[in-house]
Amino acid sequence: MPAETLHGLVAEHAAERPAATALIHGDERVSYATLDAAADVLAGVLARRGVGPGDIVPLLLPRSAHLVATELAVLKRGAAYTNLNPAWPPARRQSILDQIGAAGPAELPAEPLADLAARRTTAGADVVDPGPAAAATVFFTSGTTGGAKGVVSPHRAVARLFRPGGFPGFGPGHATPLAAALPWDMYAFELWGQLSTGGTSVLIDGDFLLPGALRDLVRTAGVDTVWLTTTLFNLFVDEAPECFDGVRQIYIGGERVSPGHLRRFLRAHPRTPVYNTLGPAESCMVAVWHRIRPADCDLAGGIPIGRAAPGTEVFLLGSDRARCAPGEIGEIYLGGDGLAIGYLGRPEQTTERFVPVPIDGRPRRLYRSGDLAVLDDEGVLHFRGRGDRQLKISGQRIxxxxxxxxxxxxxxxxxxxxxxxxxxxxxxxxxxxxxxxxxxxxxxxxxxxxxxxxxxxxxxxxxxxxxxxxxxxxxxxxxxxxxxxxxxxxxxxxx
Amino acid sequence: MTTARELSVDSPFEAARTPLEASVARILAEVLEIDRFGRTDSFYDFGGTSLQAIRVCARIEAETGRRVQPGWLLEHDVLADFAARVEASDAG
Missing domain, CATH: 3.30.300.30 (ANL, C-terminal domain)
Known part of the structure; x- marks a missing residue:
């Protein structure tokens, strides 16, 4: 039976294709075998400190192969990691540490991964299989009350989009820049999308992907699958549209798509699919997706947001929680494997947003997204705004x-x-x-x-x-x- | 009521001194949609956002071929400092 946890999937690739490249960072290339072995050794260190299932381990590390190995080590212990952003003010970092109940970010031996890997004696000696429903990562996002709010996501929520038959552009022969902000769920998309399928995740220098860097990474690292916020995609199309040469699929999201930019892009790159995506962290990374066609750019209501992403259930419900007919505006409710376990330490908010809704006579746990939409006659969703005050600026939820x-x-x-x-x-x-x-x-x-x-x-x-x-x-x-x-x-x- | 913008507008304008400073100043003014950007002006005083920093750096890369990181501008928000950081980077 194939592995169902993120670290289980990485270990499988390490066994089947040990020399395949898992990570690229500048001149550094890390094979699956080295990454998995180094993470095994770090998992041993964590085990001796008593880290195990149910724990949340805060990390404050720069974007690096070592960070990825550490995240993997935390998962191997059956625990969940959360990335703190070094750019956050100390008060916010402290409030998150308090919510987790941690004294400080975890510190682990910062040796080169090859040296760590060489110290492994038994493969998987300290590895736990917590199952696909166990927490893998916590994303801290803007909360309506009480500061940053932690969304606890299980292994299956991260892995679901990339299972066989899922999103195109992931797996052997594919590579994606690892450019999203570390605490964000799209960081998980760029990282685990490739690592759970045997592809390559390419770490960028600094914290922002620029057109020049994308051009370099296509050439030197084989980057072919890219996630960009809609805002950044527009900026790249404005400033340096040729940077997309060699990119084979683009996922965009976080804000409404600009038809003008899409029209220009599709005219220059008619064969490159651009997928419009929408998804709150509570339905990990992407909940609905749509391959944008040139004709979509002329729709009065904007570019469609599409249909359910792999492993995701999407229902458009009215205020009575009955399903909407085509043309009726409703709220998007999300279910399936992408669902978060809940908000860290906030049971009331969890019960308020993750609600039991009877669908076809059977109660299901669904997330009330607050996103309003309308279905067309083909069952494609079109975004119609928010039911509350939440905003997105440059893809950041506010x-x-x-x-x-x-x-x-x-x-x-x-x-x-x-x-x-x-x-x-x-x-x-x-x-x-x-x-x-x-x-x-x-x-x-x-x-x-x-x-x-x-x-x-x-x-x-x-x-x-x-x-x-x-x-x-x-x-x-x-x-x-x-x-x-x-x-x-x-x-x-x-x- | 005083805003940061007014404070900065009140301080004397100092023109760029090197060709690189001049190019970066022009790009900053274009991206921030203001008339001019002096060497002691701060990116933040004109409401600069990280997205605008990315656009500034994309244009500097396109014009000069240097590899520039938006983080440098967010850290060195005064033109003279930022230009010095760009100067120190290798040509791409």
Missing amino acids: EPDEIETAARAVPGVRDCVVLPITGPDGRVGRLSLCYLATTGGDRPDPLDVRGHLRRVLPAYLVPTTIWAVERFPMTANGKRDTAALLRGPARKADR
């Missing part, structure tokens, strides 16, 4: 509530509101924060507020413009008039 909670904690801030600023392309490009200072006492100026937010929030959650207002304008029916607020600062911010 809960305005989290920013407002942080801003209200600044001494002297009485109330505040986060406003999305829409760019000329009709998409949210940045955030603005308007706040009301307390009367009397210390009145913080916008630089104080920014300074405070920078200390507690990652950079992508700190609004670009921060404004003190004397009052919040109200609409006739007593609601906050965000349109009036937006007109104010937007006009002043113009140069």
Whole structure:
């Protein structure tokens, strides 16, 4: 029976094709045999420290082959890893460590993988098989309350998209840049997509993929399968469209697709499939996907988001939780193997979002995504916005509530509101924060507020413009008039 | 009320000194959609985002053939410092 855990799959490839390249980082090439053996040795170190099933191991390591071997070692112990971002402010890292209940990030021998691998005496001596439903990784994302929220995902949620007959472009002969931010679920897509199928994951230098680097990696590392946020894809098409030469399949997502960019790309690369993807971390990485056709670029409602991804169940339900007929707007509910186990240490939020819904008379556990969509006559989904305030900027998920909670904690801030600023392309490009200072006492100026937010929030959650207002304008029916607020600062911010 | 932008606009403008500084200044101004970018100006004071840093670096790569990392601009947000970091990188 084939392996069902991520580390089990890697061990299988190491046994069948030991010399095949698992990782490339600059001049460094790591074979499956070396990666698996080095991770076995690191798993031994973890075992002696008592790490085992049910544990969550926080890692604060640079993007490196050593990081991947360490993640694999954690999995081999039946435990789950979570990557902390070195760029996060210490306060946020600490809040995550507190949620995990860890004293600090794990530190392991930082020897070259070949040296570690050479120390292995017995293959798999300290390896545990926790089963495909066990936690493999925790993704920390913007939460509506209480700061960063940990989404706990099992092995099968990560592996499901890449099983035989799944997503194209993964496996022997395929390579993907490992470029996503380390804590993000798309990092798992780029890494485990290839490692669970016997392909190659190619680590980039630094934290951002640029067109020049992509061009180099196609040539030197055989990169042919690429994931990019929609925003980054657009930027590459604008700045250096020839960087996609040699790329055989592209997955994009995180934001609405720009038809103009797609049209230009497909005209220049008619045979390269571009897949539009959508998926919250709670239905790991990708929940729905759609190969974009040139005709899609002319649809009034935008590029479709498509159908269920492999191993994923998708239902479009109305407010009564009955299935929507074509043309009816509903909320996307997600099920199947991609589902997260839940939110770390937040049982109420888990029960609120992961709900039992009877489908064809049988109750199923489904995730309420908050994404609104409509089905066309062919059963293809079209995105219709959010049912709540959640935003995506450059593919990063943002809960305005989290920013407002942080801003209200600044001494002297009485109330505040986060406003999305829409760019000329009709998409949210940045955030603005308007706040009301307390009367009397210390009145913080916008630089104080920014300074405070920078200390507690990652950079992508700190609004670009921060404004003190004397009052919040109200609409006739007593609601906050965000349109009036937006007109104010937007006009002043113009140069 | 004072914003970072106003503070920076109030500080005296200092023109680029080297050809590389001049190219980087022009690219920064284009990407940030402002008239000009001085050598003591900070990328953040003009609301620079990581996405704009990526665009800046993609253009520097295309124009100069140097390999540039957006992280350098996020770390060295003042033009003179960033240009010095770019100068220190190998031509691609």
